Amino acid sequence: MVEDVPEALLSARDDVARFLMSYKFAIDTVMAKVNILNEEFRYTHDHNPIEHVSSRLKTPASIMEKARRRGVPYDLNQIREAILDIAGIRVTCSFISDTYEIRDMLAGHEDITVTEERDYVRNPKPNGYRSLHLLVETAVRMSDRTLDVPVEIQIRTIAMDFWASLEHKIYYKYAKSVPQELLDELREAAETANRLDVTMERLHAEVREQGDRAGTPLPGPEELRKLPLADELLVALAERVNSERSD
Ligand SMILES: Nc1nc2c(ncn2[C@@H]2O[C@H](COP(=O)(O)OP(=O)(O)OP(=O)(O)O)[C@@H](O)[C@H]2O)c(=O)[nH]1
């Protein structure tokens, strides 16, 4: 029964709920911007750098465990200061150059302030881990205050993501004491994944270059009607451009 719960406990529960909510809203805010980029690229560009987007709010258990590991007192203000990945977003891209393109677009956003960048793409971790990490802050307006909330954005290619998710599973399977042999193989696999990324990037650039040389033809009226965003206005505008070009 709620009446039996001491006032201090109820108040602490509200503080924790408000604390976590601010991170959830920060994820929503940054995700909205990533989703806009994703949709815009999907409909209006010949290449969308975004393959997949995910987000996670760190669980209270994971926050407490990280605080314990780092010797951070169990105090919401101190946790807020010390643990900066409670709100996390992961953007998976097709190519290495896409990761930097997405970084630039997010960093250039007026509502996002980059506080730190860790480039594990150019400077991979000793175990082979690659990813571009941005620590950003975004303003979250709540009913009685505005908070600058940190969000960790991990930007990586599909190959980097594939490697990291397997490595994460292995790490947990072996309760964090992975046999040396496996560690060596994982490092080698990270290099293989990187070679794949470099090759795909080169092929992509070549295909693009050939496409540019050939000149991309404008879609005809039939193709235009099949476009996902083909409303009357878009079709009319495109038909006008087409007819002006053929004049
Ligand atoms: N699979 C995998 N993920 C990693 C690795 N290193 C970093 N990450 C991911 O990136 C996050 C941030 O890592 P870092 O940039 O090293 O930040 P950190 O504060 O020094 O490290 P953490 O205490 O792990 O947060 C981690 O919480 C993981 O989600 C790695 O070696 N393997």
Ligand SMILES: Nc1ncnc2c1ncn2[C@@H]1O[C@H](COP(=O)(O)OP(=O)(O)OP(=O)(O)O)[C@@H](O)[C@H]1O
């Ligand atoms: N920025 C992020 N965006 C999306 N998912 C993430 C992000 N960071 C971690 N994850 C995923 O969230 C899951 C749980 O993460 P959890 O918070 O428990 O640990 P962690 O952040 O990976 O590690 P640590 O506690 O050492 O910081 C994992 O599957 C992890 O891959």
